[in-house]
Amino acid sequence: MIKYKTEEEIQKIRESALILGKTHGEVAKHVRPGIKTKELDKIAEEFIRDHGATGSFKGYGGFPATLCISTNEVVVHGFPSDYELKDGDIISIDCGVYYQGFHSDSAYTYPVGDVPQETLSLLKATKESLYVGIEEAKFGNRIGDLAFAIQKYVEDRGYTVVRELVGHGLGRDLHESPEVPNYGKRGRGPKLQEGLVIAIEPMVNLGTRNIVQERDGWTIRTKDRKPSAHFEHTVAIFKDRTEILTTHKYIEEVVNF
Template structure:
């Protein structure tokens, strides 16, 4: 399957969508607190996007009913927003995709709720560092295996495991495009990275075993041993000058 390489104009379109996603995450970082529900977060995200001329691309995708995925504690991804208040010590991953003028940008972020433990802090740091390690490898001439190896090795050095059931992907006019971006790999192997590729890197890191199961709703993915999981994701453009984060907000 051929990679859909983007022009500079295409990347500008994705960047505009990415700025909305980034601004929304930044706004959420000031609103998420003990007592807030993920339903409230979901409504906030949808209104935030609509007010800026974008739409939440996840809503309606293959029947998914919400604007966000909201994954609490042992939920690794695709969690349904609900009316249960978040509690001090929880972590929640909010994953969102904005569609602006047909271009899409995707980013997930794990938020700590109130005071956390040192073990939770270590998990969050390892997950973010794994993402950053993968991004550094997103340069022309490298291969997807270089990204996967960087993610996996950073996570494992910190004492954590990568959940391999879920992958990153190309993105542009469609939310999921070729290629799949694995979060483990062998350096020098896999699809060649080229200028003009736009991909997501979105490792999920767990403190326990990496195996997961899907709940009865057909979407919610949980760790099999109830180990907590954290995920950080950016949409990345591969350019001759190196990786450009199109959803950067921090």
């Protein structure tokens, strides 16, 4: 069942999302060759707690960390670890914040140092596809309209969309109905109504769309081990507009991508 939010509830998600955006910005300051990914996780956890909130992910289904940190061929759900970022890596940082009873969720993929142009182009197209999807996420449209728009944008540029993993509704729970795929057909799926809050999150691969799950039960990587990119925003649907509740502003004040 889809849970539509009141204006008061959406305001609480906005406040959660502001803490989330600032958390991403704080982490962004430290994304560089030589840092261990578990150090980034510690920075995020401390920043969130210092702002009176908690991380949405830690403990969720047994997930061990505040951040999902996914490097290179890892699509999503990677664990922070002793791995040290190196020149040429890409790193997806996915974070959720729980504040005043409501969750927010967003992700950003960073280039680390000197990244091959082919990979930078993947990141650029994936980021752009997120906003292409958001443009179609408007009152009266259907989930399939935004899903189709993302898929077409990505595939027209020679990339592939992961199909087994999708965006989602969110609010009091981190994952709510409806599912929000990044592929589909126009006119299909639930109608976008006022008060709907969803996380839109394209996961796009340089090579095959096929994925595998590692033995840890969480980490998802590309089957061909080619790079994957991931960008995400939480958005709210109103009759007269669609509002992006999360922000990448604090990231983009730090990084030039």
